Amino acid sequence: MPEAKIAPSILAGDFANLESECKRMMRCGSDWLHIDIMDGHFVPNLTIGAPVVTCIRGALPKGESFFDCHMMVSEPERWVDDFAKAGGDLYCFHYEATEDHESLIDKIHAAGMRAGCAIKPKTPASAVFDLVPKLDMVLVMTVEPGFGGQKFMKDCMPKVEELRSKFPDLDIEVDGGLSNDTIDFAADAGANVIVAGTGVFKAKDPQEAIAALRAAVNKRQLK
């Protein structure tokens, strides 16, 4: 199983100070920054686009921060080049948002980014099996995408188990309701990339919260 990566979701941060929020998370030991892009169409919420990502990227050292762009948008093909230019490292589109998944993955790679594919809670893991050889990551949503602070859906864990048993070396990300209370379910199922918004940004001690999430994934890896 690949190494643990902890990715704070910026959705739970202070949007008036996104650059310093991202820096704060890096100082607290995060590996990735999970950039939530929502278009008000694919999901019922609207966040930021490439111009804002360009600004945050400009404030952070490229080699030391990793921008995991979670594209909760319709027509994800439209924004690949913009996000590559903005400094995205990983472009994670939703399986449900497009038809021609393989061409999109090729486009993302051609633009110089890693390619991820996210599945909503009702989409089966089998939807992405044939795509995995081309993908760098699969994201199993553990809430309906659109908002932070929702309840972790434990019934999505069999999908993580299924993916982990078929693809031992794949980066498998989980996103939604992850905290100290729920991390063991995700880690035991085999997730290694952990997105946490509320659980990290709103923690009394974010550094400790990140370390605890990492320790849970590492503990599972030793089993």
Ligand SMILES: O=C(CO)[C@@H](O)[C@H](O)COP(=O)(O)O
């Ligand atoms: O993409 C999403 C929601 O659509 C997530 O990234 C959440 O924003 C994570 O926040 P918490 O559930 O950890 O508060």
